[in-house]
Amino acid sequence: MTYRAPVKDMLFVMKELAGIDELTKLPAFEDAGYDTAQAVLEECAKFNEDVVAPLNVEGDRNPSTFKDGKVIATSGFKEAFKQFGEGGWQGLQHPTDFGGQGLPKLIGAACGEMINSANVSFALCPLLTDGAIEALLTAGSDEQKQTFLPNMLSGKWTGSMNLTEPQAGSDLSLVRTRAEPQADGTYKIFGTKIFITWGEHDMAENIVHLVLARVQGAPEGVKGISLFIVPKFLVNADGSLGARNDAHCVSIEHKMGIKASPTCVLQFGDHGGAIGTLVGQENRGLEYMFIMMNAARFGVGVQGIAVAERSYQHAVAYARDRLQSRPVDGSMNSAAPIIHHPDVRRMLMTMRAYTEACRAMALVGASAFDAAHEHPDAAVRAENQAFYEFMVPLIKGYSTEMSIEVASLGVQVHGGMGFIEETGAAQYMRDSKILTIYEGTTAIQANDFVGRKTARDGGTAARAIAAHVEPTEQALAASSNADAQAFGKRLTAAREAFLDAVGFIAGNTKSSPNAAFAGSVPYLMLAGNLVGGWQLGRALLVALDKLAAGDDTAFMTAKIATARFYGDHILSKAPGVRDSIVDGAAGCLAMPLEAF
Amino acid sequence: MTYRAPVKDMLFVMKELAGIDELTKLPAFEDAGYDTAQAVLEECAKFNEDVVAPLNVEGDRNPSTFKDGKVIATSGFKEAFKQFGEGGWQGLQHPTDFGGQGLPKLIGAACGEMINSANVSFALCPLLTDGAIEALLTAGSDEQKQTFLPNMLSGKWTGSMNLTEPQAGSDLSLVRTRAEPQADGTYKIFGTKIFITWGEHDMAENIVHLVLARVQGAPEGVKGISLFIVPKFLVNADGSLGARNDAHCVSIEHKMGIKASPTCVLQFGDHGGAIGTLVGQENRGLEYMFIMMNAARFGVGVQGIAVAERSYQHAVAYARDRLQSRPVDGSMNSAAPIIHHPDVRRMLMTMRAYTEACRAMALVGASAFDAAHEHPDAAVRAENQAFYEFMVPLIKGYSTEMSIEVASLGVQVHGGMGFIEETGAAQYMRDSKILTIYEGTTAIQANDFVGRKTARDGGTAARAIAAHVEPTEQALAASSNADAQAFGKRLTAAREAFLDAVGFIAGNTKSSPNAAFAGSVPYLMLAGNLVGGWQLGRALLVALDKLAAGDDTAFMTAKIATARFYGDHILSKAPGVRDSIVDGAAGCLAMPLEAF
CATH class of the missing domain: 2.40.110.20 (Butyryl-CoA Dehydrogenase, subunit A; domain 2)
Structure with a gap:
């Protein structure tokens, strides 16, 4: 199955949700506006579609091998990595001082999605190298930087x-x-x-x-x-x-x-x-390590989105092709492509809605990272840094958990063929399962989210995020469009559920830590669900405006449909998850340890 | 990891929920009471723990091979299958006329869980053979039966x-x-x-x-x-x-x-x-095929329970053993076994609660099958047959979908070690993914549940099931126990959500088939959630009585904790799923097919 990078959706998110036009006003990024983003993304798409993606199946079938202390990468990987380095992709978002391109993380994150959709195994090498670069940039001596960074940014060393x-x-x-x-x-x-x-x-x-x-x-x-x-x-x-x-x-x-x-x-x-x-x-190693770790956690969240996107594309292609059973509405007299069947559409919409919500969440986070580093106003930097730090466990935790569900649905769409390795769908499911584990398991993300991001300030930052959601709800409610109104109600219910959970977590982390942490992962998932939904709600409003103006009708119609689906099928889970957090500790902690 | 068959829970379900004492009153099963069940289950446990389970990992690493038209099973399988046949396990629930033991499906289902926990790949051979035996028993000629059945029941032929x-x-x-x-x-x-x-x-x-x-x-x-x-x-x-x-x-x-x-x-x-x-x-092949198929669908549902149980046991063993981080409540001054951490407990409780709910659902279904076949009163037979047929898509669909989630959590509990194949946890996740596909995908189960089991009679049977849940709710509400009360509220909310969904499905399947079938899988999952919860609610009530009488305190306490967890963490999803069914069609069907 050919991978096609979702350049259009990425550019839509950058422009309409992640504020690339605002970012361009910062001195560091004055040359990194929409047009640059478009050019870079198109070039990146070409490289990953043509060079990296075709190696994905090969790597699964013929993994890297170990012999006599040496590892030989899968055939083709070395040549592709040489092209990756020569193309300047490793240095994309690193400083020009050491040979990088100095582009914003916003663009880097989109490119990161592409290489991971193309080939997670391959992409891990640059992902870890990025983390090491970040750590050296922050904590390395000048000599260390000069010795190592130019060769790392050029892809000569990893x-x-x-x-x-x-x-x-x-x-x-x-x-x-x-x-x-x-x-x-x-x-x-x-x-x-x-x-x-x-x-x-x-x-x-x-x-x-x-x-x-x-x-x-x-x-x-x-x-x-x-x-x-x-x-x-x-x-x-x-x-x-x-x-x-x-x-x-x-x-x-x-x-x-x-x-x-x-x-x-x-x-x-x-x-x-x-x-x-x-x-x-x-003795400050842990602090520096967290620099690597935070870069890597964001990167792993993007891997989740990437695997989900690839799995979705694979499933759509099969669903268009495979003929099986007549449509239930009697619209055809012979076996139809299975994409006609309502449950196949439900599965594909689930995959798509999760993926688009998480992509928007990640790119909005990346944009905050860029402002946190390059905005001239210290207060704006601080505000963006706080937002980014709040988002990292969500991007990591929510996007990776959803990727397992999406990749499992991807296999399911294929029926029995999905379970056969030659089809390729199973690899995404097998690959996805590491994402909720490495660079901090989902529970570790949730601990961070409960402890540092919620309890430490008594829930202030969390409530501020919820307050940011409200104007979107109001705009949705004020719309005359039925999809907007329906989505707005779901968003309100999800935000209210989230606020209940924030109250519970902030109120119990010190006094009843076991109860608070018993709800930590559901709380993280609820927050991710809300923030992803918030971004799709914003997208829905933009799409309605564009549609009214006659801009790109097909794309905007699809965006509205995707948001509506997310609202009724995914955001709608939020009140139930709230119950698990607020009422769930008793059932979670009652079992005597010896009785398990 | 050693597998230990959950004989105690199986016997509890048989006696307290699935009515084995009632079953013993039927002429066909007068020798198949509780004592027989206990003896058979203990023998079955021994065989599967000692002979079949140790071959599970070997089969994954060294699969059956194909050469020159012949398949050679994994080393050890042939000998184990010989013992299986000689032990009379293939004929367990088949007629004594052909050399079987004539035991009820209730006992057969429990034994089926054990062999599948021990080794799904191995167990598939008897599972498919069972389906073929059922078809021949129903539709074969006397000559065909005499020619094939004795050798199939003895395990000589498959x-x-x-x-x-x-x-x-x-x-x-x-x-x-x-x-x-x-x-x-x-x-x-x-x-x-x-x-x-x-x-x-x-x-x-x-x-x-x-x-x-x-x-x-x-x-x-x-x-x-x-x-x-x-x-x-x-x-x-x-x-x-x-x-x-x-x-x-x-x-x-x-x-x-x-x-x-x-x-x-x-x-x-x-x-x-x-x-x-x-x-x-x-031209009646499809009808006969459904006999095989229904036996096999029930069997595959049991496979889901089996894989979930094995995955749970594996995860518990690791969680007791692995030391990592101090408890958040400050109760220890050094790294604790991770089973102390609230999120690990949440994961283990999720695995356990799903497994016990589905086991109870399957054994209650099996008991209805037995009554449907052997009760002297035709009206009772018909009632039980209707109940069994209603349950089969739930047992198949819900138990297998949950098994993927459970096995994924099983890997997660292991952290990075879970992703390493040598640990063994990953195999359960890989094995589980076929269960939602073969013998009718989850969508096919849902089609059956929507079409034949709900819409055909306008929702009468579905509403009758819901009505059966009410007395359990009332008893829970009347209890002075806090767990019972909390669980009762969740059960009521889930039943009401289910009734809304029944109304929607029954009202729309003919007039708006796409809308009804867009909600088919969520509807199936909601029903499974409710029926599983109903059984755990019944179990909770029994456990409270036993506890009051001082019977087996540890087991009954654990049963109550498991039910309470299911209520707050799993049944609590029901209202959200109702929303996806009742309100979800618009978002599901709006996307133009070319826009995917």
Whole structure:
């Protein structure tokens, strides 16, 4: 199945919902307006459709292989990654100082969706490299930046994030990898890291491992963790590659999905010690790690949208093609393409509505990130930063959970053929299941959302978001259009449900933490549902205006239909989820642990 | 992970909800009371835990193989199937006339859950054989019964169901396989059948293929389909095996899950014609096929429960073992087993509540089947038959959809380890995805539920079910127990939501079929949710009584907690689903087909 990037929907969201025209007024982005976005997206679509997408199935069938400490990527990946680097895609949203293009995250996020729709396994390598770049940009020394960033931005070298250890997954306080200071200012690193995505491969000349470790004598727990650069090959003063560092891949995992992406066990220091240099200050590693992590969490949310989009396109193509049974309304006298059947349409609409809502949510978040970094007014920066931080767990948590549901529906649309691997639909479902787990499980996102984003300020930020939704509701209610009115009612009900949940979470996190956290994931899902719905409500209003003006009737009609579907089939879940949060703790916590 | 059959919960459901004591009063089952059930279940548990379950992972890693027309089952399967036959398990619920044990479906269903928890791929062979046995019992001639049934009941021969063709999946009117009458009364069969589960293998001496085909000159569509027995080896008059029939496996599929179960393409008649004998009368094949199909649909629903149970057990074991992060309530000063974390408990409770609700629903359905077949009073038989037929699409549709959600949660509880195949959790998720597809997709179940089970009688049967729920609500409301009261309110809300949906479906199926069928799957899910909740509500009431009497406190406390959780987290979805059904058609049908 050919992938076609949804450039039109992306541009619509950028212009009408994510404020690209406002962004262009910022000095940093004056050349990054709508026309630039369009040109970049079209070029990006071409590359991913033609070069990256065709490798997706190949990677699933013939994953990266491991032998004698080396990983060989799936055939074709190395060449595609070379083109990716040469095309400037790795440096897209990074500073021009180091060879990047300095484009906003708004454009970067759309391009990120495309490469992930094309091939999640392939896209993980640049995604992790982006995280490492962000961390070095923020906390690296000038020398570190000069040494590593130009080669990382050009795609010559890649990055990896080394957090997890066998005993330390979600709980990084348990990290045991140790760093021993050396006389020359470097450190020797000793330890085992697991689940290291693209931690070893043959697509780049060097791999810049960013590694969490403890310096001897550091405090226990997360306050004693430092961040180190441990390159696969040491780098000489002139920038040329030096000795092979003592950081070796000892095995790769056999996984349910994203098979082409090698998930490595890396052994540091088994042959005398891996040489690392400290990033920033000792014991502030967790803080720097969160920079990588937040970039990566946003990126993983986009992966969810990407997989959902690809799964949707695959299912639509099959549903147009497959003839089976007459329509129930008697409109045809022979077996019809199954897209005529109401339940197939319901499944496809579910897939589409989730995907468009989450895309809008992510791009609106990306735009806030850009304003938070580049707006001249500090107050505006702060406001956007707060909004962005509020959105990250939603973008990560909601978009990835929905991607599993969407990809499962994608298989379902195919019937028995969906279960046959050759059809391709099953891969999206298998790939999607990692998205709710890595870079912080859905529960970890929900903990963040409950703790830092809601309880810490007593629900103020959460209620402010809800207040932002109200004008959209009012505009929908004021419309004479039936779809707008119906959607407006759902949005109001969802916002009210959300406010009840905010009250419960803000009121109980300290006094009854088990009760509050028992509702944490449903609360995250409710918030994602509301914010996604809010964006589709805004889109619906724009589409009505455009339709009245005779602009692009087909696109606007489809947008209205999609929003209406989201309202009646997805937003309509919100009051029930509120009940699970507000009334659900008793049932959740009553079971004695030994009775499970 | 060791599987432990939930014998205690099964016996509780049989005695307290499914009326095994009433069943024992029927002449056919006078020896099949509670004590017999207990003895059979314990024996069955032992066999499946010790013999079948250990082969589950092996089958996933080393699936059945195909070479030169022959399928070799995963190592160990043949020996286990021999033990299965010798243990009398294939004949468990079949007539003693042909060597069966004549036990009720109530006991058979519980045993079916065990073998499917142990190993879905393995269990499919007896499941399909059961379907073939049912069809022969109902429509076969005396000679056919004598020739085939004893060997099928003993496990010496197996059965297969040959319905699907490349162009005829859900739509059997498109079947093209043809049957040419021969002078000796047999037929020559020509055609290709796909997706034939265990259509070829080395576990039995013969395979009794039941094949749908058209006799020349038969009417078009489903009214021109006949059913034939086409054995792999012809059977001589003395019962010995004769010539190899012209029915050959030409390939097996490469699937997402149930990998050990060979899914065959069977070619009939490529070398002159496969010899078949007609079952029953010409052109009544679809009717007989539905006998197989209904048995198989019930069985697949049980598979959903089985996979969910196994996935739950796997997740609980990991959650007890894995240490990660301190509890949010500050109750421990070091990393705790993750089962202490509220969201992990929420996930485990979701898995457990769905599983227990669906198990109760299936066993109550099985008991109705038994009464429908064996009760001396025709009116009671008819009533039970109607109830059973109403339940089959719910048992199939709801239990299998929930199994995907449960198995996905099972992976989630494991975090990153869940995505690694060696952990075993991923297999349940991959296996579960076929369950919503084969033997009629969820949409096909929903069509049946909307058309035959609701609209045909104007919603009378559906409303009668709802009326049956009311006494349970009243008893819950009258209880002084807070869990009972809370659950009762959810049950009332769910029943009212269901009645609204019944009104909509009954009122629109003829006049606005697209609108009614757009809500068909949500309607099926709502009904399943209600009926499952009803059974847990009944269980809650029993548990309160037992608790008051001091009986088995731990079990009864857990049952109450599980019901309460189901009420607040699952039944609470019902009003939202009602909205999707009653208000959802507009959004579902508005998108122009070309705009997808």
